[in-house]
Amino acid sequence: MVALEKVNLIIKPSEFISLVGSSGAGKSTLLRLLIGEEAPTMGEIIVGDVSINSLSHHELPYLRRKIGTIFQDYKLLTAKTVYENIAFAMEVAGKHELEIKEDVPQVLNLVGLGDKADQFPHQLSGGERQRVAIGRALVHRPDILVADEPTGNLDPVNTWEVINLLLKLNELGATVILATHDNSIVNNLERRVVLMEKGRIIKDDEKGKYLI
Amino acid sequence: MREKIFTALRRVIKSGLNSFWRNRWVSTATISVMVITLGLITSLFLVSVIAGSILQDLEEKVDISVYFKLTTTENEILKIKTELEGLSDVKSVEYVSRAMALAKFEEGHQNNPLIIKSLEELGDNPLEASLNIKAKLIDNYGSIASFLESPRFAALVDTVNYRQNQQVIGKLSSILNTIRKSGLVAILVLGLVAVLVTFNTIRLTIYSTREEIGVMRLVGASNWYIRGPFIVEGGLHGLLASVATIIIFYPLVLFISPKLSSFLSGVDIATYFKQNFWQIFVLQTLVGVSLGVVSSLIAIRRYLKV
Numbered sequence: 001m002v003a004l005e006k007v008n009l010i011i012k013p014s015e016f017i018s019l020v021g022s023s024g025a026g027k028s029t030l031l032r033l034l035i036g037e038e039a040p041t042m043g044e045i046i047v048g049d050v051s052i053n054s055l056s057h058h059e060l061p062y063l064r065r066k067i068g069t070i071f072q073d074y075k076l077l078t079a080k081t082v083y084e085n086i087a088f089a090m091e092v093a094g095k096h097e098l099e100i101k102e103d104v105p106q107v108l109n110l111v112g113l114g115d116k117a118d119q120f121p122h123q124l125s126g127g128e129r130q131r132v133a134i135g136r137a138l139v140h141r142p143d144i145l146v147a148d149e150p151t152g153n154l155d156p157v158n159t160w161e162v163i164n165l166l167l168k169l170n171e172l173g174a175t176v177i178l179a180t181h182d183n184s185i186v187n188n189l190e191r192r193v194v195l196m197e198k199g200r201i202i203k204d205d206e207k208g209k210y211l212i
Numbered sequence: 213m214r215e216k217i218f219t220a221l222r223r224v225i226k227s228g229l230n231s232f233w234r235n236r237w238v239s240t241a242t243i244s245v246m247v248i249t250l251g252l253i254t255s256l257f258l259v260s261v262i263a264g265s266i267l268q269d270l271e272e273k274v275d276i277s278v279y280f281k282l283t284t285t286e287n288e289i290l291k292i293k294t295e296l297e298g299l300s301d302v303k304s305v306e307y308v309s310r311a312m313a314l315a316k317f318e319e320g321h322q323n324n325p326l327i328i329k330s331l332e333e334l335g336d337n338p339l340e341a342s343l344n345i346k347a348k349l350i351d352n353y354g355s356i357a358s359f360l361e362s363p364r365f366a367a368l369v370d371t372v373n374y375r376q377n378q379q380v381i382g383k384l385s386s387i388l389n390t391i392r393k394s395g396l397v398a399i400l401v402l403g404l405v406a407v408l409v410t411f412n413t414i415r416l417t418i419y420s421t422r423e424e425i426g427v428m429r430l431v432g433a434s435n436w437y438i439r440g441p442f443i444v445e446g447g448l449h450g451l452l453a454s455v456a457t458i459i460i461f462y463p464l465v466l467f468i469s470p471k472l473s474s475f476l477s478g479v480d481i482a483t484y485f486k487q488n489f490w491q492i493f494v495l496q497t498l499v500g501v502s503l504g505v506v507s508s509l510i511a512i513r514r515y516l517k518v
Contacts, residue, residue, distance in 0.1 A: 037430060037518065057435075057517075064432035075427045079234060091223050092433040094216050136431070 003029040004040075005199045011177065016170045018186045018208075019179040021196035027179040028072060030196075031146050034177070035067055036060050047144070065093045068137035068174075070147040074129045076121040076136075083108070083117040086135045093140050103139055110165070111135040112158075126153040134162060144175045151182060159185065220437060228444025238417050239449060242504075245413045246453030247460070249406035250500050254461060254492065256399045262472070262479050263395060267388050269478055271350050274381055276374045278360050279340040282310075284368045286341070292365065293343055299359065301352035306344040313339040340370055350385040354378070407503060414446065414507040418515070425515040435516050442512055446504030453504075454497040461485075 004026045011017055019027045032038045033045050036052050045052045047063060055063060068089070077085050086107055090100045108114045111131040121129055130153045137145060147166065151159040163185055170176045180186065186193055186209070193208030194201055232239050280289055286309065296305045308316070314337045321327045331338075347353050357374035374381075418425075428438045462485075469482035485492065 035430065061429070061432045061434045064430065069430065071430075075430060077424050077427055079231060079421070079424060088428070088433075089431055092428070092431060092437055094220065097219070 003199055007201055009194065009201060011175060014173050014175055016176045016191045018189060018191060018193045019177060019196065020181060020186055020193060022181060025196040026199040027196055028148055031148050031179055034146055035064055035069055066142055067144045067146055068142035070133050070137045070150040072148040072152065074133040076129060076132055078121050081118050081120055082113055082132050085132055086139050089136045089140045095140065107135045107139045127158060130154060138169060142174065145169055147178045149180055224437065224440030225444050228441035231441055232445050232448055242413055242417060242449050243453045243456065246410050246449055246500055247456045249410045250453055250457040250496050251460065252406045253403055253499060254457060254496055256402060258481055260395060260399060261484060262481060265479060266476060267391065271388065274350060274384065275344050275346045276353055276357060276372065277342045277344050278372045279342045279370045280368055281370045282340060288368055289341055296343065296345060301347050301356055303346045303348045308342045308344065310337050310339055310341045313341065350381065350388065353381055410503055411507045414504065415511040418442065418508060418511040422515040425512065426518040429516065429518040438516065439509065439512055442508040443505050446508035447501045450500030450504035451497060454500040457496060458493050
């Protein structure tokens with residue numbers, strides 16, 4: 001039993017692509033391979049002109065700083081405040097202090113958490129945590145945005161706010177890879193849709209629909 | 213480039229101090245364990261200093277004397293003295309002339325009129341001149357005695373009082389050796405136990421943050437950027453533990469010292485402690501800080517593999 005098999009996928013720069021499929025189809029595994037959280041037993045993953053497989057443990061962080069990842073389970077730093085969680089992505093990239101002081105509050109307002117800056121993740125609701133994760137993924141203006149079920153815990157209004165945010169980042173030039181099983185989002189987006197099932201890609205449509 | 217390193221360093225230190233304060237209860241627990249460890253190590257150190265001075269005291273009480281026949285001249289004795297002083301095993305040689313021996317004897321027995329009177333009746337000084345020899349090591353007395361018993365000196369030397377004391381000296385020497393060896397083993401074992409307890413305490417606190425460490429990696433933090441705050445925290449734990457230990461020890465040593473001196477004469481740890489205060493404190497701090505830092509580094513290693 002393998003998580004992914006015979007996957008051959010090319011994503012062009014500045015593309016907005018939705019990765020759909022039922023849970024267990026291999027969406028998350030594909031995204032984890034992309035940021036080097038897992039290594040493939042066979043095959044190659046190339047981001048830009050770099051083969052991830054050949055990156056050393058020491059080089060991996062540099063790749064990850066170019067990618068913003070919204071994790072399905074948020075992966076927030078529980079010992080840090082909301083502000084610090086978002087600032088952390090900029091700090092590790094060595095961004096200047098002034099830049100951080102300017103950008104983080106902006107992003108906090110963007111995801112609607114301006115008044116929760118000093119709270120810790122355990123004081124937040126599920127939806128709020130998800131928005132912190134989103135803020136952290138986009139604050140350092142990554143070239144690639146990887147979003148694994150970023151709207152899983154949000155109500156419809158917030159969901160569309162997040163999707164619009166992703167679309168806006170895409171307009172500004174970022175490549176967005178969105179994994180979701182919410183067909184209403186996908187059907188309204190009218191962008192490229194890749195359907196996965198049992199670890200394989202079974203459909204790849206420009207301006208696709210996700211029908212169950 | 214330099215500015216970037218400086219910024220990273222500042223962030224790392226700030227984050228370490230932040231984490232230290234936010235986890236102040238865990239920090240307190242870690243510091244307490246470290247205080248016990250450092251206290252034990254410092255106590256062991258002081259005990260070994262005390263034991264060492266007692267053993268040295270005992271050792272210094274041992275000497276051998278060689279008594280010369282009444283016919284031997286002072287010149288001959290002084291020649292032997294020079295020769296003895298040339299031996300590598302010999303620490304010091306003290307010459308006691310016949311007159312000095314008599315004066316000492318009289319002084320020692322001045323309250324005993326019978327002895328004084330019989331001495332007077334004797335008229336002549338019956339005591340022999342002697343050399344008191346101290347060896348550098350307690351095990352050297354045998355060879356010094358053999359040297360004096362050689363046929364070369366047979367006409368001059370009356371007795372060497374080594375053979376009578378040989379057994380006592382030998383026994384003392386073996387007791388001293390056993391105490392030194394077993395003391396060293398005990399110190400090493402206890403020290404190791406203390407270090408392991410601290411190491412495991414730090415390992416447990418880092419174990420509880422293992423997921424955070426993985427997350428930091430996934431967000432793009434380099435290994436040193438992740439390790440940094442833990443190193444700062446570990447070092448701070450060590451420093452504060454050392455300060456706390458010395459604050460506890462200072463009055464304790466002053467309190468115990470007179471009690472100890474009352475039954476172990478010549479042992480004065482208060483003076484020793486005061487004279488070597490900074491050395492002890494610096495050494496203790498070094499042990500504490502390196503214990504905190506190294507334990508953190510080892511404990512964190514396995515969680516950085518993401």
